[in-house]
Amino acid sequence: MxxxxxxxxxxxxxxxxxxxxxxxxxxxxxxxxxxxxxxxxxxxxxxxxxxxxxxxxxxxxxxxxxxxxxxxxxxxxxxxxxxxxxxxxxxxxxxxxxxxxxxxxxxxxxxxxxxxxxxxxxxxxVLGMPGVTAYFGLLDVGKLQAGDTAVVSGAAGAVGSVVGQIAKLKGARVVGIAGGADKCRYLLDELGFEAAIDYKAENVTAALARHCPQGINVYFDNVGGDILDAALANLAHGARVVICGAISQYNNTTPVQGPANYLSLLVNRASMSGMLVGDYLPRWGEAVQALAGWVMAGRIKHxxxxxxxxxxxxxxxxxxxxxxxxxxxxxxxxx
Amino acid sequence: MxxxxxxxxxxxxxxxxxxxxxxxxxxxxxxxxxxxxxxxxxxxxxxxxxxxxxxxxxxxxxxxxxxxxxxxxxxxxxxxxxxxxxxxxxxxxxxxxxxxxxxxxxxxxxxxxxxxxxxxxxxxxVLGMPGVTAYFGLLDVGKLQAGDTAVVSGAAGAVGSVVGQIAKLKGARVVGIAGGADKCRYLLDELGFEAAIDYKAENVTAALARHCPQGINVYFDNVGGDILDAALANLAHGARVVICGAISQYNNTTPVQGPANYLSLLVNRASMSGMLVGDYLPRWGEAVQALAGWVMAGRIKHxxxxxxxxxxxxxxxxxxxxxxxxxxxxxxxxx
Known part of the structure; x- marks a missing residue:
């Protein structure tokens, strides 16, 4: 046949x-x-x-x-x-x-x-590429610590939702940025984030200032563009910005919008680092094991x-x- | 009186x-x-x-x-x-x-x-704020290693000229970016840089590609704008970008020009970090001692x-x- x-x-x-x-x-x-x-x-x-x-x-x-x-x-x-x-x-x-x-x-x-x-x-x-990206991006590149204020964009997405949940499991306050009331409700009601910002309905810079009065310690960026700039405007001293993606820019026919607020890195002695999950192939099992444990225990929802x-x-x-x-x-x- | x-x-x-x-x-x-x-x-x-x-x-x-x-x-x-x-x-x-x-x-x-x-x-x-900025920016933030290719903008200036010379003393190949033939000649003839790029006369992106065939390991930025983008376009895997200043942007009446090539950080798993010399007050003596030794020995010119x-x-x-x-x-x- x-x-x-x-x-x-x-x-x-x-x-x-x-x-x-x-x-x-x-x-x-x-x-x-x-x-x-x-x-x-x-x-x-x-x-x-x-x-x-x-x-x-x-x-x-x-x-x-x-x-x-x-x-x-x-x-x-x-x-x-x-x-x-x-x-x-x-x-x-x-x-x-x-x-x-x-x-x-x-x-x-x-x-x-x-x-x-x-x-x-x-x-x-969660147990594949997006989950492993979230795990190493947040913990290895972003060096999240208990007590940090963590902000993630694309927060209801495959990577972002795991980033936020791991951050919570590790003792951080988590603010998610997503598009639309439904996704924001999901972040608050289902995933237990401390705050959710609807970028389609709110001024993100002002909302981040309100929800992160001590500034952002770890910002995990999946989107780029204006939202990256809004986060840069709200960094805490020594903040870590993880560049995982820039979906707002991928379909651009004009040049990529560079982050105009990048000098916030200087003012706040902060860093911005790119990450690619492919670099973590040798440690893939470590992430999957941790993620599977959390998923089985119902501590990470998907x-x-x-x-x-x-x-x-x-x-x-x-x-x-x-x-x-x-x-x-x-x-x-x-x- | x-x-x-x-x-x-x-x-x-x-x-x-x-x-x-x-x-x-x-x-x-x-x-x-x-x-x-x-x-x-x-x-x-x-x-x-x-x-x-x-x-x-x-x-x-x-x-x-x-x-x-x-x-x-x-x-x-x-x-x-x-x-x-x-x-x-x-x-x-x-x-x-x-x-x-x-x-x-x-x-x-x-x-x-x-x-x-x-x-x-x-x-x-050299023995004041610019020299100490160069020292910690290059070694502590930029984590320069022997064998690296280091690029510095504002290379004939107070900070840049020291950055380049320390990089050479530490065993790096050094490419300086400066404005005008006089400054470039100074970098080559007096300071012994491996290459000098006159940003007023050359396409910096193309010149960096030519002078850094293996990519840039450490880029020390004093200027921002198009030159930062040119450097980002030429990063090596794992590169460190040190944001020390952005003199091209300080007199802007329009918003700061964000680096459109920032996604090179992702592609190259690179990082971009801000630095302020004020954070190094407790270690000021360490830098001045090293710098004074080099200046006295004629190994750093000023x-x-x-x-x-x-x-x-x-x-x-x-x-x-x-x-x-x-x-x-x-x-x-x-x-």
Missing amino acids: QLINKQFRLAARPIGAPKQSDWTFGETPLGEPADGEVLVKIMYISLDPAMRGWMSEVKSYMPPVGIGEVMRALAVGQVLASRHAGFAVGDHVSGMLGVQSHALVQGQMLNKVDPALVPLPVYLG REDVVTGLESFPDAFGMLFSGENHGKLVLQLSE | QLINKQFRLAARPIGAPKQSDWTFGETPLGEPADGEVLVKIMYISLDPAMRGWMSEVKSYMPPVGIGEVMRALAVGQVLASRHAGFAVGDHVSGMLGVQSHALVQGQMLNKVDPALVPLPVYLG REDVVTGLESFPDAFGMLFSGENHGKLVLQLSE
Whole structure:
């Protein structure tokens, strides 16, 4: 029986927000696994802001997706056939599997995951790349201490919601910045943040001044733009700013908006550091172990926003930039 | 005999570049020292970019100079009268003495300096605030290591020239950025930098790429603006950016130009940290001892640009922003 693989390939480098014509959707016949390879039926595809960066022809931490190549994405799925000793038919796995219905990959690119422990999409969220990013970004780069005032932007998102919850577990006061009353209510009522700022309805600089009267000790930035400037205007002495992302800038057709308030770093003897989770591969297990413990104990909550159907990919991906998703955004391919 | 004090007082908060009408020049009779006070005849006044910040009504690391107050400045001079046990008539001293001919101050605000060791202006340069700023900024904040490629802007200036020379002494390759062929020649021929970039004549981004093929490990920024962006575009993995100043932005009437390339911090897992030398008061002696050793041994060279006459203050101060000064700018009051 010949399997057919359905795939989204990058057709053009987007200018501004990605549009339908930047993709081609196609079908190709699938081969059998060669020695060392595994054939995976993809079940959930992770939609992450970082993917926007991979679509652009700029020097970055990894090469861009080539025109005509299958779009790069993390995913989880189930093994259909294996010629790698580490994986058997029926195993669940995660890896960089791409925006497609099936993946034929080297076994060493895969990690086994256990759907009995937590639902599969959680391996793309709290127990995956976003959770590990939050863990090391906050604790290793941001050097959060008990008693700190921590502020996180994109606070209802996959990374931000974990950042805030870890900060609380470590004894910090946490202020989240998110878009819309629903997300802010979620931060306060479900996640227990001390304060939530709706950037669509409030002056963020003034709200941060009100909620952080002693200044911000750790600011974890996922968004850039005006919100980064608002945080810089409210730093405490010796503050640490963690640059994890800048989703407000990824679809810019004009130059990136640099933080005009960067001299606050000087006035407050503060630092601003970039982080990439890929640097923490050797310590991945440390983060997952801590996160899994908290998730199992109900001390870290998580929310997934599941969109169904591979063909929904372009629209679903766009939700990240309009802020429509509530929680970790995943695409479900099979029920 | 009644002494007369000549003083420059701040008359108005400058908008853009300070102009003559932002100052009032006046004379007031001088009193006798009270108990614990010392009367100092000022000989050299230090002109520093930081003074521009002290003129503006913004929250910063120290309160602004009030309207009608004597302009704040570091200076060296000679004791004319003393009612403090630590100082005798004829002693040479340095301190925050202000833009005036005489200062009546608490003795504990003064440090003794020895004109037999080095010329007095050197206590306002390499062995003063600029030198100590360079020392801790480069080594403590910038964490310079042997083998690093270090880049410094304002490289022919009071801080930058010391930064570059310390970096060389510590085994780094040093690239300086300065304005004009004369300054660049000075960096190459006198200070022995590996390369010098004339930002008035060259594309700094391209020149940095050429001179730093492995990227920049430590960038020490005194200027901000486009040059900061050029450096950010050329960072090495794990680079440290030290924000010491932003002289290109101090006279702005528009908002500060934020570094549009700040996401290079993320791509390169780099950090950008502000520094203020005031935080290093407890370790001041450590830096001065090292610097004095290098200066005495001829391993750190220094150049002072001496303008004469207290009445020259407004014009001389303006030279900092046009880049007309060559080396540490001081105002000489008496011969």
